[in-house]
Amino acid sequence: MHIELTQQQRAKQESFRAFVQAEIQPHADRYDQEERVPLEIIQRMADMGYLGAIIPREYGGSEMDMITFGLLNEAIGRGCSSLRSLLTVHSMVAYAILRWGSNAQKASWLPRLASGETIAAFGLSEPEVGSDAKSIMTTATVNEQGYTLQGRKKWMTYGQIAHLFLIFARNGASVSAFLVERETPGFSVSPISGMLGTRASMVAELLLEDSQIPAKNLLGGRGFGLASIASSALDIGRYCVAWGSVGILRACLEDSLRYSSQRQQFGVYLRQHQLIQQMITEMITNLSAARLLCLQAGYSKEQGDPATVIQTWIAKYFASVKASQAANDAVQIHGANGCSSAYSVQRYMRDAKIMEIIEGSTQIQQITIANAGYQELAF
Amino acid sequence: MEETKVRIKAFLARYLQNYDLPDDQDIFSLGFINSLFAMQLVLFVEKEFHIDVSNEDLDIDNFRTVNAIATLIEQKQTQQPQSVS
Numbered sequence: 001m002h003i004e005l006t007q008q009q010r011a012k013q014e015s016f017r018a019f020v021q022a023e024i025q026p027h028a029d030r031y032d033q034e035e036r037v038p039l040e041i042i043q044r045m046a047d048m049g050y051l052g053a054i055i056p057r058e059y060g061g062s063e064m065d066m067i068t069f070g071l072l073n074e075a076i077g078r079g080c081s082s083l084r085s086l087l088t089v090h091s092m093v094a095y096a097i098l099r100w101g102s103n104a105q106k107a108s109w110l111p112r113l114a115s116g117e118t119i120a121a122f123g124l125s126e127p128e129v130g131s132d133a134k135s136i137m138t139t140a141t142v143n144e145q146g147y148t149l150q151g152r153k154k155w156m157t158y159g160q161i162a163h164l165f166l167i168f169a170r171n172g173a174s175v176s177a178f179l180v181e182r183e184t185p186g187f188s189v190s191p192i193s194g195m196l197g198t199r200a201s202m203v204a205e206l207l208l209e210d211s212q213i214p215a216k217n218l219l220g221g222r223g224f225g226l227a228s229i230a231s232s233a234l235d236i237g238r239y240c241v242a243w244g245s246v247g248i249l250r251a252c253l254e255d256s257l258r259y260s261s262q263r264q265q266f267g268v269y270l271r272q273h274q275l276i277q278q279m280i281t282e283m284i285t286n287l288s289a290a291r292l293l294c295l296q297a298g299y300s301k302e303q304g305d306p307a308t309v310i311q312t313w314i315a316k317y318f319a320s321v322k323a324s325q326a327a328n329d330a331v332q333i334h335g336a337n338g339c340s341s342a343y344s345v346q347r348y349m350r351d352a353k354i355m356e357i358i359e360g361s362t363q364i365q366q367i368t369i370a371n372a373g374y375q376e377l378a379f
Numbered sequence: 380m381e382e383t384k385v386r387i388k389a390f391l392a393r394y395l396q397n398y399d400l401p402d403d404q405d406i407f408s409l410g411f412i413n414s415l416f417a418m419q420l421v422l423f424v425e426k427e428f429h430i431d432v433s434n435e436d437l438d439i440d441n442f443r444t445v446n447a448i449a450t451l452i453e454q455k456q457t458q459q460p461q462s463v464s
Binding site: 102303 | 393394396415417418419420421422423425426433434435437438
């Protein structure tokens with residue numbers, strides 16, 4: 001057994017980290033304070049091939065393997081969780097179209113998603129529906145032209161600027177998925193500000209008022225919206241969030257190592273205090289463990305192994321909980337400085353909390369992982 | 380066809396725990412189905428039998444029973460011999 005990146009993966013990892021250090025990290029605190037990311041950095045990510053990371057080359061994408069895609073999420077997550085969340089939702093929609101779209105849908109959308117000409121957002125949550133996704137209230141009514149969508153969607157990451165939305169709507173007893181363009185009559189977007197974390201991810205509420213969607217914009221079969229399309233897209237989303245949490249863990253560790261080596265109290269550097277060392281040890285250990293869980297899930301994805309589904313849940317659960325703990329400790333190590341906007345660790349703490357809520361809350365994950373344990377007895 | 384059914388039932392047995400599943404039993408009526416299982420089932424069928432489950436195959440009737448899954452696999456293997464690795 002080898003747990004080792006290939007030469008190509010290592011080279012990609014170095015280039016991702018160099019890009020993030022030069023072009024994202026120096027600005028991430030400002031993005032957070034301004035609650036927006038500039039369109040220029042999104043275009044730069046597109047130009048680097050990041051927005052087309054999982055899109056095949058025949059559609060203009062980078063066709064990264066799942067391990068390399070994970071390393072990209074870690075690197076972007078190290079610099080700015082709000083930009084990592086763009087990579088997440090954009091890739092979720094790209095994946096859904098790639099996996100379940102018709103040839104015409106793939107040819108129409110994938111090149112534009114890869115180039116960044118089209119930014120995509122994922123529309124499942126609603127004002128009254130979060131974890132209980134089966135209970136969505138947005139409706140799709142069949143008519144001669146296609147479908148009429150009616151309802152509200154809330155907390156759409158990058159909804160403020162996205163051009164294309166993957167919207168889930170109830171059609172009788174089942175749920176279907178629709179590709180909804182921003183210009184659709186009856187479709188409107190309201191920005192949401194003042195979020196706790198990933199504040200620059202330009203979250204929005206969507207309103208669909210008798211929005212007419214052409215039949216060709218139905219994605220996948222009618223009634224398979226949740227079981228196949230949402231599940232597989234959320235699996236990709238969870239994988240991104242798991243790796244993004246590894247990025248936060250690394251950010252916490254790097255900042256804490258630096259600060260505790262420069263700051264003196266009681267005549268010695270903080271790093272010489274054993275209770276500081278204990279927190280550093282937890283960060284190092286949890287970073288290593290979280291990354292290994294992510295690598296395992298990514299390896300299984302590459303193999304098409306069904307085990308990847310539960311491995312991704314486990315990786316996301318562990319990495320997000322440990323990122324929160326690490327960020328909490330990083331603020332503690334930084335003391336009053338850590339509570340000020342002059343230091344990034346307060347941003348990590350707010351961003352890490354979001355990781356425990358999105359793509360399956362910690363509690364939903366605890367239920368799911370335990371149930372899988374009882375069903376499969378294969379751990 | 381019979382060997383295919385044996386392999387399908389071996390996969391489903393991980394979820395059923397000591398229940399002897401008839402080939403024509405509606406597995407969606409057994410109460411353990413969730414979206415996580417549905418996704419694992421599709422991945423299992425693709426990996427185990429070297430086929431690609433596409434948009435058009437996403438008909439719930441194709442996955443309702445062991446017989447239906449085996450029929451889908453047989454059809455896909457006939458259509459996609461190039462996918463066999």
